[in-house]
Amino acid sequence: MAYEAIWAADPSKINKFELVKLEKDGLDVIRTIIEKYAHEGYDSITPEDMDRFKWAGVYQQKPKDGHFMMRVRINSGIMTSDQARAMADIARDYGRNLVDVTTRQAIQFHWLRVEHLPDIFKRLEAVGLYSYEACGDCPRTVVGNPLAGIDKDELMDTTELVNQVNDFFLMNRDFSNLPRKYKMSISSNIYNSGHAEIQCLAFTPATKVIDGVDVIGFHAWVGGGLSAKPHLAKQLDLFVKPEDVLKVAIGVTTIYRDHGYREKRHHARLKFLVADWGPEKFKEKLIELIGDMPARGEDKIAGWKAAYFDGVHPQKQEGLNYIGLSVPVGRLDSDELTELARIADEYGDRTIRTTVSQNIILSGVPTEKVGAALAEKVFERLTPNPSHFMSRTVSCTGNEFCNLAVVETKQRAVLVAEYLDANVELDEEVRIHFIGCPNACGQKHIADIGLQGALVKTPEGMVDAFDIAVGGILGPGAQFNQVLKGRVKGDNVGPVLAQLILYYKENRSEDETFNQF
Numbered sequence: 270m271a272y273e274a275i276w277a278a279d280p281s282k283i284n285k286f287e288l289v290k291l292e293k294d295g296l297d298v299i300r301t302i303i304e305k306y307a308h309e310g311y312d313s314i315t316p317e318d319m320d321r322f323k324w325a326g327v328y329q330q331k332p333k334d335g336h337f338m339m340r341v342r343i344n345s346g347i348m349t350s351d352q353a354r355a356m357a358d359i360a361r362d363y364g365r366n367l368v369d370v371t372t373r374q375a376i377q378f379h380w381l382r383v384e385h386l387p388d389i390f391k392r393l394e395a396v397g398l399y400s401y402e403a404c405g406d407c408p409r410t411v412v413g414n415p416l417a418g419i420d421k422d423e424l425m426d427t428t429e430l431v432n433q434v435n436d437f438f439l440m441n442r443d444f445s446n447l448p449r450k451y452k453m454s455i456s457s458n459i460y461n462s463g464h465a466e467i468q469c470l471a472f473t474p475a476t477k478v479i480d481g482v483d484v485i486g487f488h489a490w491v492g493g494g495l496s497a498k499p500h501l502a503k504q505l506d507l508f509v510k511p512e513d514v515l516k517v518a519i520g521v522t523t524i525y526r527d528h529g530y531r532e533k534r535h536h537a538r539l540k541f542l543v544a545d546w547g548p549e550k551f552k553e554k555l556i557e558l559i560g561d562m563p564a565r566g567e568d569k570i571a572g573w574k575a576a577y578f579d580g581v582h583p584q585k586q587e588g589l590n591y592i593g594l595s596v597p598v599g600r601l602d603s604d605e606l607t608e609l610a611r612i613a614d615e616y617g618d619r620t621i622r623t624t625v626s627q628n629i630i631l632s633g634v635p636t637e638k639v640g641a642a643l644a645e646k647v648f649e650r651l652t653p654n655p656s657h658f659m660s661r662t663v664s665c666t667g668n669e670f671c672n673l674a675v676v677e678t679k680q681r682a683v684l685v686a687e688y689l690d691a692n693v694e695l696d697e698e699v700r701i702h703f704i705g706c707p708n709a710c711g712q713k714h715i716a717d718i719g720l721q722g723a724l725v726k727t728p729e730g731m732v733d734a735f736d737i738a739v740g741g742i743l744g745p746g747a748q749f750n751q752v753l754k755g756r757v758k759g760d761n762v763g764p765v766l767a768q769l770i771l772y773y774k775e776n777r778s779e780d781e782t783f784n785q786f
């Protein structure tokens with residue numbers, strides 16, 4: 270039975286946002302923006318359509334005064350220099366020069382107005398990019414290995430698989446009304462660069478001997494996700510050949526669409542269905558839909574490097590290198606992005622790659638050109654040799670632009686990283702993530718030190734504060750971090766973290782790392 274029929278049979282089983290989606294498909298708002306709202310202006314937008322703007326990849330920006338933020342999907346985080354230039358121009362012309370790299374490898378603009386949106390959609394489409402369904406209750410940006418095709422640590426190049434899955438789901442009206450957001454990753458990197466365990470559906474590298482032949486493929490994981498109730502994805506007992514990845518993605522998404530919960534929005538993610546069914550029942554349902562598949566093979570995840578690539582590294586192609594750049598809290602400006610596009614053309618392979626750690630990689634640089642490339646001025650700030658703590662600090666948007674935020678995050682994160690760099694010496698990197706509310710866009714739960722914003726009452730009034738959690742990790746032994754007792758005022762976060770890290774440094778045993786402490 271189609272999902273509309275299921276809900277029609279018992280309307281009490283759906284929340285009121287489901288009615289908005291049934292009344293008009295989220296994707297229809299794109300045409301309404303172009304034909305109506307862009308001409309009639311911000312005040313003409315109905316509340317229901319304002320909710321549907323997410324399907325266009327657009328959210329209202331704080332303080333809801335007519336400005337919007339937009340996310341642009343970048344498959345595997347790999348874009349051409351022309352695409353990067355087009356986005357830098359959009360930020361320059363409409364977005365006050367701001368360009369943010371998100372934790373899903375997307376590019377995010379701010380300060381847009383509704384009358385600008387048709388031109389922005391057109392400019393993006395002209396270079397093969399889309400903001401559509403980068404937000405909303407639909408399949409979002411497909412995350413992948415940013416080094417796909419050039420990676421010494423991948424079993425296979427996953428670029429085309431990510432494109433294939435993206436192209437199938439993008440603007441596909443069979444899947445544009447899911448219970449809530451839906452996140453996929455496909456990576457063949459042995460260090461889990463797609464952060465598999467926190468995705469609704471993820472594919473990680475695996476091998477299996479089939480009919481005497483060693484086949485490279487994937488293991489499939491379902492039901493991961495963060496927010497207030499974080500879940501680690503569960504591995505299904507399946508070996509997925511590359512040619513079957515799309516089939517599995519369609520099957521899992523169909524199960525979510527038709528059986529995912531729609532009664533309470535906070536309970537609508539795939540992770541709750543997987544937790545209730547368990548991976549065995551989920552696999553049975555999947556096999557019913559897509560037919561039998563081989564059982565699990567040999568897992569090829571060797572560890573987790575948290576998608577950090579800073580420095581100059583050899584590619585799998587002899588004589589070529591990639592340069593991992595640090596982008597402090599994921600923020601750069603349009604001139605810097607234009608410069609990176611020029612440098613990618615002049616020294617590299619004309620691509621720019623974004624990472625889920627909010628950083629950027631330039632690739633295809635011949636060894637003899639590395640020295641000249643590194644002398645470019647833009648690398649003074651976006652450096653391949655970042656300072657210790659700044660290099661591993663991630664932040665969500667926070668209350669500068671986000672209506673759900675309780676506190677400011679990005680500036681605070683920079684101040685804390687600068688404080689730690691000035692005051693703490695440590696021989697290992699500590700990943701520090703800031704989020705402004707429980708929605709966890711900054712992926713606080715997987716950080717060595719995760720900070721979640723809250724407010725505390727003081728004699729001077731309510732002030733920004735943070736709950737601190739320690740010990741998050743993905744890969745073998747994956748676990749979310751544990752919240753420590755107490756709440757720290759925003760201005761004290763730097764000194765408190767310095768004490769925490771020094772305590773660790775003095776008390777750790779040999780070979781112990783921060784997340785094992």
Ligand code: SF4
Nearest residue numbers: 665671674705706710
């Ligand atoms: Fe906004 Fe919360 Fe997401 Fe931060 S974590 S960007 S505050 S919704």
